[in-house]
Amino acid sequence: MGYEITLATSMCISVVFALSLNLITGFCGQISLGHAAFFGVGAYTAALSSQAGLAFPLDLLAAAAAAAVFGFIVGLSSLRVRHDFLAITTMGFGFLFLGVVRQQDWLGGEMGISAIPGSGLSKLGYLGFVAAVAVAVALFSAYLKRSWLGFSFAAIADDEDTARVVALDVARYKLLAFVLGTAIAGIAGGLYAHHVRFISPDSFGFVESIAVLSMVIVGGIGSVPGVVFAALVLTALPLWFQVIEDYKLLLYSALLFIMMQLCEDGIGGLMRRLMQGRRRTT
């Protein structure tokens, strides 16, 4: 039973993490190839502050705040560069984060930080807590998408220049999307730190940034139920595939490749088309 609880906790953390990127990339259209860095900022902040004696749920707030500060800075760069340039810039921030962490002794360097205090809850209790956070973030995302703010985000994602013409303060909304998204990523990172209780730079690299981006894209960019579903499945998939250990990554990447060739709007888009088809037939 312990294994299932651990797996389920990881799956819920992925949901929070993927939804945080979905807010930036899905809702507001700002692609990020370095999102794992914010997850990492959150994880390191939670680890260090809880080791310094900050009580469990409070250090998650510290993690969110720290990640949001970095998110604001990266958000500023999104005002300067766009599209593919932004993708590369955010990727650069990811490597910069890794490079700094690897060389700093007070952050544990290559060895990382171990013996992070647990949450004080039982394993099942912690799963409950993480699941509650995941549900809250999912509901918040769904609400945001229908709100005035979500509407502005969609306008910017669609066409930034037109949004500016109709007097939307594009810079402010972009920064807000980055701050919100990275703060949630920070919370996900904090949850992760208390979950595994050992963190090292390797857990926040380029591959992780790509993995979370694939969750958003396989789920259907911007679709909340799609992204939740994709985050759950794609986190569990490599573990289920452990039987075929050697071909795990090959299969995973082949799935992603075929997905892009056949239905690029992901599970969310697939569902939408099915629903529309049904409506048309009735």
Place this chain on the structure above:
Amino acid sequence: MLYLELLIQGLVQGGIYTLIALGLTLVYGLLRILHVAHAALFTLGGYLGVILTNATGSLALAMVLTMLVTGVVGMGVYRVAYQPILDKPPYVALIASIALFIASEEIYRLVFGPYGLSYDAPPLQGVIDLFGSGMYLKQAELLVLAGTGAALIGLHLLSTRTRIGIAWRATVTDPEMAASFGIRTQRVRYLNFFIGSALAAAAGVMVALLNNLVEPTMGSVPSYKALAIIVLGGIGSIRGTLIASLALGVIESFGTIYLGSLLDRDAIAFAFLILVLMWRPQGLLGRT
């Protein structure tokens, strides 16, 4: 003396970057795709180079064969991976490309084994005394510098002196206009992938010479570093790519000595990239 040595090491690394990034910048200029899987062809080049050199005993023959085969594989990549999704949003091609790259690393690992291959008798390992000054350069490093120069001159002649080269530049400038003038843009794209992939393969063979090792993951650093370079240089600009590659090579080689305690090699490269982009969002030589 140390400065000069660091400078030359930086230029050699920069030459490798140039050969890899040229193909990438050609692809981006033509199709607006961030072709991450380009580094897979670089790795393929490394493997083929070692295997063919060991089989034939001639590095020159192996180099030519490797470039031809990898060039054709590159055309196949375009046909299978990119052509069907050209009219979809740009992130689709990016993710497909990343997936293809990860898959390729796995395939190399499964086919060639996880520990990598080496030359039986590594060629060009002798050293040359530069200007009689007591500064030594490996023959393989000299080959990198010469190869980079030859590739640039060849590309320049091709794009200015031949019909297909002119068609190529026309297609980059305005694909629809070029097509309406009777240029077969499809053929231009295949040529583009052939040349870019052949250059990446040459870089792979040279890196294999420098390290005497090819391994499945040798492409992972170039895969993102080359993206940084083409953005830094101003996307689609060959001259910008050259300057950015050499600058990055030199900055990394000095940076790891003087900033090594603060940042690692990749972080130095990307810190430089971010600084430049904040100053010039379109890259060093890019046009807005």
